[in-house]
Amino acid sequence: MASITMENIGKSFGQTDVLKGINLNVHDGEFISLLGSSGCGKSTLLRIISGLERQSSGRLLIGDKDMDNVFPKNRSVSMVFQSYALYPHLTVFENMAVPLVMRKLTRLQRLPLVGRFIGGTSSVRQEMRDRIHHLAETLDIHTLLNRKPAQLSGGQRQRVALGRAMVREPEVFLMDEPLSNLDTKMRAHMRTELAEIHRNLGATFVYVTHDQEEAMTMSDRVALMIDGQILQVATPREIYRSPVHRKVAEFIGSPRINILPGIVTNPEIMEVCGIKCPAPKGLHGKCFIGIRPSRLIPSEQASGTWKARVTNVEDLGSSFLIHSTLAGEVRTISRMDSRSVIPQVGDKIYLKPQPDCAMFFDSEGWNHNLSSERPAQDIPVSALTFSEESHESAIAI
Ligand SMILES: Nc1ncnc2c1ncn2[C@@H]1O[C@H](COP(=O)(O)OP(=O)(O)OP(=O)(O)O)[C@@H](O)[C@H]1O
Ligand SMILES: [Mg+2]
Incomplete structure (x- = not known):
């Protein structure tokens, strides 16, 4: 598992400073939420952690390793997007298999006909099948493995997206408003599920949301972001009872x-x-x-x-x-x-x-x-x- 250290991270798009010196330590195995209103820079910060975006200044470490020049695929992080980002033409099983296929099989082994004759391919494929089936049971989507995303409800799609992130067994999960497309009842249900998944995996979770209820109910700590800065990082209880600033008190x-x-x-x-x-x-x-x-x-x-x-x-x-x-x-x-x-x-x-x-x-x-x-x-x-x-x-x- 891994901690994340952000040291004075800044990000500008042209003349616009979107992140203004972010300092944050996410502990190993912690569930931390980045909470803030629309446009305050939450997704930008998450994308910097994932490596999809590069900071303009400051340092990012995962564990004790500086992430400068480390490609996203080598960071041991998995990201879950608000839009689920599932491949529409692939089944649930195939969607979940994508990260494993890309990591575990060589380019030759991935070839449809030739691949199976290359040594070791079938045992790796069997291992992948076992892992996907096991995860699908955990997430209660094992009956949906042959369906395509269009044949699933929002909550089911969300669980597939989660499954696809989990299948790699990353050290860090990055989640960008993963529940915002669900109805109120399903959101409440998924909140409990996510908290339970976090407890079972013991991985580090960074969860982006503008919904204070989500942040307060699931997180070990909440980092409240306003206008590209973190105003306070504290436990849900502390941030509610002792807000450092009026804006924090008004948000929570x-x-x-x-x-x-x-x-x-x-x-x-x-x-x-x-x-x-x-x-x-x-x-x-x-x-x-x-x-x-x-x-x-x-x-x-x-x-x-x-x-x-x-x-x-x-x-x-x-x-x-x-x-x-x-x-x-x-x-x-x-x-x-x-x-x-x-x-x-x-x-x-x-x-x-x-x-x-x-x-x-x-x-x-x-x-x-x-x-x-x-x-x-x-x-x-x-x-x-x-x-x-x-x-x-x-x-x-
Ligand atoms: N590639 C980009 N080029 C220019 N500006 C950008 C780019 N990406 C983000 N921004 C700007 O940076 C600011 C922060 O965006 P970001 O997506 O991080 O906000 P957010 O907190 O995730 O908001 P939301 O809750 O609406 O998703 C916004 O003003 C946005 O317009
Ligand atoms: Mg966002």
Whole structure:
């Protein structure tokens, strides 16, 4: 198995810098996801690892070997594409056999009539057949081996593409949005299967997706990419709980985190949507407060809360999402348990943040709790109280 080391990798297409100094260490046997919105450079980075593309600057190592001048076929990596990239004129069996035929047989041995008379060909072919049948059983496609791709469902095609990648027994699997063409149910099913395949193979997986749910449910670690840079690499739990930047907080979590603008008016006082409260030490000027929807919930009390107007209500079955507008312009989302009394569109509500739920971001978006050298949080949200002059509502929890 193999680790992957990326050192300051840059990639430009003409004048456009697509990757801007990527540093990432993927551990041996790890499942890591490259998560980011469309166009941020995920596929480009994956193609550089596979060798289909060459970086403009920086170094790539697989294991401890520099990959400069190593052809894709010599890299012990297999790539699974979003489009499956199966050969339409070949059967499932033949599609899966392609990587083995190319590797295990010489050009002469591959010849249809002559090949079989060359020494060793039949035993290699038998070995290949055994391996394909064994893999097909594992992936539950053994009854489909004689079909052509056009005769398969999306999920079946995806498993064939996976099988074709697995048959080579590579040290590294590179997957570029492999589930994005599947319906929701099949995606959830394949997520579990992929996680299980990873556990069984113990190989290194680099998985590209823009779907945070996929990244969060399968990965050991998530690398969040924004605009050609990796902003944070962390476990799913850590990246959700301690995002280093406001953009990470906004990308991770569904529905999206509420971001309320604030300003520190003097070293101790912060004003958030018209309400004054104590400011965390070291935070200056413009700032942002992040509160997850499940932690900003409607309350019956007017005191210690923000006043808001309900603009939409979404019924998700087990919970409700309450969209509202706060201070006339800031849009917020609250998640409520379906057993609660649910407000209606147009209702005036009071929004109450739960204890210790706020994240503080500075004017550039960096998480103040993490970027500061002082202890994590000087003033817990639970200690934030209304100033006397603030008559409306406040973050008094
Ligand atoms: N061969 C190329 N020539 C010029 N620009 C390219 C080339 N390949 C990619 N790009 C540009 O590089 C940027 C990153 O592309 P990339 O395919 O890596 O994004 P991505 O994160 O995979 O997006 P998506 O989620 O939509 O697949 C895009 O702006 C794209 O237009
Ligand atoms: Mg892509």
